[in-house]
Amino acid sequence: MERGKIKTERKGTYSGGGDWEGREKNINMVQPQKHYKVFFLAVIALLVAICVAEVPLCHPRHKATVVKMDEASLTVNNELDAEMVVSWLSDHCYQCVYQPLGVVPAGPGPGIPSSVDFTVGTQHGITLQFNSSLVSLELCKVHFHFWEHGNYSLWVKNLNDSSVVNCSIITDTEPVNSYLPIMVAFLLFTGLALLSAVGGTVMGLDVVKNLMFRLGNSMETERLINSELGFPGRTVETATDTILPTAAAPSRRLRSLDTFRGLSLVVMVFVNYGGGRYWFFRHESWNGLTVADLVFPWFVFIMGTSISLSVSSALRCGLSRFSLFTKAVWRSVQLFLIGLLIINPNYCQGPLSWDSLRIPGVLQRLAFSYLVVTSLDLCVAWNSLDNLPVDAWWYSAREFLLYWPAWLCVVVLETVWLCLTFLLPVPDCPSGYLGPGGIGDMGQYPNCTGGAAGYVDRWLLGENHIYQTPSSRVIYKSHMPFDPEGVLGSINSVFMAFLGLQAGKILLHYKDQHSSIMARFLIWSLVLGIISATLTKCSLNEGFIPINKNLWSLSYVTTLACFALLLLVSIYYTVDVKRWWSGAPFYYPGMNSILVYVGHEVLEEYFPFRWRMANSQSHAEHLTQNLVATSCWVLISFLLYRKNVFWKI
Numbered sequence: 001m002e003r004g005k006i007k008t009e010r011k012g013t014y015s016g017g018g019d020w021e022g023r024e025k026n027i028n029m030v031q032p033q034k035h036y037k038v039f040f041l042a043v044i045a046l047l048v049a050i051c052v053a054e055v056p057l058c059h060p061r062h063k064a065t066v067v068k069m070d071e072a073s074l075t076v077n078n079e080l081d082a083e084m085v086v087s088w089l090s091d092h093c094y095q096c097v098y099q100p101l102g103v104v105p106a107g108p109g110p111g112i113p114s115s116v117d118f119t120v121g122t123q124h125g126i127t128l129q130f131n132s133s134l135v136s137l138e139l140c141k142v143h144f145h146f147w148e149h150g151n152y153s154l155w156v157k158n159l160n161d162s163s164v165v166n167c168s169i170i171t172d173t174e175p176v177n178s179y180l181p182i183m184v185a186f187l188l189f190t191g192l193a194l195l196s197a198v199g200g201t202v203m204g205l206d207v208v209k210n211l212m213f214r215l216g217n218s219m220e221t222e223r224l225i226n227s228e229l230g231f232p233g234r235t236v237e238t239a240t241d242t243i244l245p246t247a248a249a250p251s252r253r254l255r256s257l258d259t260f261r262g263l264s265l266v267v268m269v270f271v272n273y274g275g276g277r278y279w280f281f282r283h284e285s286w287n288g289l290t291v292a293d294l295v296f297p298w299f300v301f302i303m304g305t306s307i308s309l310s311v312s313s314a315l316r317c318g319l320s321r322f323s324l325f326t327k328a329v330w331r332s333v334q335l336f337l338i339g340l341l342i343i344n345p346n347y348c349q350g351p352l353s354w355d356s357l358r359i360p361g362v363l364q365r366l367a368f369s370y371l372v373v374t375s376l377d378l379c380v381a382w383n384s385l386d387n388l389p390v391d392a393w394w395y396s397a398r399e400f401l402l403y404w405p406a407w408l409c410v411v412v413l414e415t416v417w418l419c420l421t422f423l424l425p426v427p428d429c430p431s432g433y434l435g436p437g438g439i440g441d442m443g444q445y446p447n448c449t450g451g452a453a454g455y456v457d458r459w460l461l462g463e464n465h466i467y468q469t470p471s472s473r474v475i476y477k478s479h480m481p482f483d484p485e486g487v488l489g490s491i492n493s494v495f496m497a498f499l500g501l502q503a504g505k506i507l508l509h510y511k512d513q514h515s516s517i518m519a520r521f522l523i524w525s526l527v528l529g530i531i532s533a534t535l536t537k538c539s540l541n542e543g544f545i546p547i548n549k550n551l552w553s554l555s556y557v558t559t560l561a562c563f564a565l566l567l568l569v570s571i572y573y574t575v576d577v578k579r580w581w582s583g584a585p586f587y588y589p590g591m592n593s594i595l596v597y598v599g600h601e602v603l604e605e606y607f608p609f610r611w612r613m614a615n616s617q618s619h620a621e622h623l624t625q626n627l628v629a630t631s632c633w634v635l636i637s638f639l640l641y642r643k644n645v646f647w648k649i
Contacts, residue, residue, distance in 0.1 A: 067119055069277060069617040072146040072175060074120045077113035078104040079157035080165065083133040086118075091125040091143075092285060093475050094541045097443045098129050104156075113155070122148045122178070123279040130156060130167060140167040150175030181620040182276060185627060200582075254507070256572040257305060259583030260564075262590025262637075263571075264298040267291065269600045270630045273609070276623030283484070283549060285475040286436040287541050289559075293549040296362065297496050297560040298567070299593075300369055304497035307374050308381075308504025315383045325378055332371040334649045339363025342601045359465045360457070360485040363597075368490050369497040376406040377501060385508060399505040399520070410498050414554065417491040424452040434551065438478030449480040453551050457486040470550060482550065489552030499528075499561040503568065514577045518569050525565035532559040588637040595640070595647035596633050608632055 067073050078084055083106050087098035105114045120126065125145035131138050139156070146152060151173035159166050202208055271292040275281025280290045314324055343361040380403045394401040422432035429448035435441050437449035448454070449472060457466050458481070466483035473479065503521065510516040535555035536543035545555045574581045589596045603609055609629040613621045640646070 072150040074118045074152045079107045079113045085131045087129045089127045096439045139165040147175035148178040255583045256575040258590035261302045262586035264295045268295040273626040283471045287546040300496045301500035301564045304500025305504040308501045321378045328374040332367040335367035360483045369493045372494045373497040380406045399509040426455045436472040436476040438476035440476045449478045449482045453488040454482045484550045492552040492557045521565045521569045528558045528562040588641045592637045
């Protein structure tokens, strides 16, 4: 597994939900005892997360120099009679130029080496290149993957033949296992999930139910039942849960959609809080995928599914399309404004300045995608699906063919994206450039980060109003501002939401036909997977359109939609078909998604979501803090669910 990044320093160092018709709760699937069990397990989860911090403290660390997280110590010993220039290149940097590391002076005498200490990164493998400083002749090249807090020595010397230079690396002190905390956390939470499953099975036994009933107070039992049946709670209408008005009549709720949404949201909160500072919980520098790159598209996808169900429900209730459209516009405006507020949080430094206000953002993209997809669905959605002619030639593919005008609009949008991306002239950049700029592509296009996508954002919004520190700066040393939530990428975000809308159409047209629903989900997943394989040529960097989260490339959308459908099939089968799983604990954040997302952004710097760590260079402490913070939001959403409180806009 590749692990590291390298960063240069001047002192000769480097480191490298939805529902069928409404927002009614599924009373039959939630028993009062389960709430207390979930509360108890949530508290245990917090304690488990805290215990993770103690695991790596038992690891002895032997290091000659002080190194930080994701770093190791390297001593270069030069026995040659000539000065050496050392350069480095990360395995994760595609078609990059070598970066200067430092100079190692010649040895003072035969067999007496000169030594220079360096700090190297441990996230990804690197290649070290040694050149003679006099004639720039390559002496040797070494590829190695350093590991965290290890001490290494690299010897450069002549063998018997003075013209042959030998380079070898020796491990002086064994590194620590930086992945131990996350492995322990995974095992503990897996054990907790198994304990919950076993507990739920035991509590469902008739013998246990009868025993609990006899031991319980009948008055208390009646109170719990009444509370579950729904004394009116405090609710306010929302945008990203069901997004549109719900039906007045009670109906069975699809818990799998809220579970899917909640799962995406919980992972999003965890990675936004830092993900234990592991590289695979951070966004990919350019092409490729990490865990952090999965969750936002999935959230957009399930939003599209909810739009389909909500629009259908509202139309059946007799609401006019114009009224639904005006409400969609108003909710999009609210989402956009909330997004502006939470991504420009320098209130303590004085009034916000328009000169540096960032305009694009996560909620802003959700607002745009929601408005476009809702508008499309309002144009093509049917008021009733009960009277369709079963003998029509298109009936077997009705979930697709009935909405061909909306698909035509999406095809036009994707054509616009393709034309702008590959045909728009960008000053000093080749046509169709999809690279990171900086030192990528052998340093030929340092100011071309993102190609047309970056150019359009800088032209429309201005350099000061987009993201200033994109992920490409870490590996590719790019210095141009680039926004991963920019204008061109929003077109493909609409496509992602529309694919979610298509999943909702399948749920509507094949209601309660579980086999048909899952079969169509799998077929769509297969088709999207084939499209992704074609666009990428099954490679990371060599395809026609590589998978790229920063650009929200077409292959990125088709790949993540493929994964989303596979995940949704699994959750739908276990939660709504077999009912092996209630969806807890992810179901609860999924019911209050806008509150959890906004809350975790606004309160990120406050206790108990963050505190001063004893060792800020420890993966274990960062992981503990991030797990506790994420668990707190799961617990908060559960308590709000129990009180029937949902923040909606």
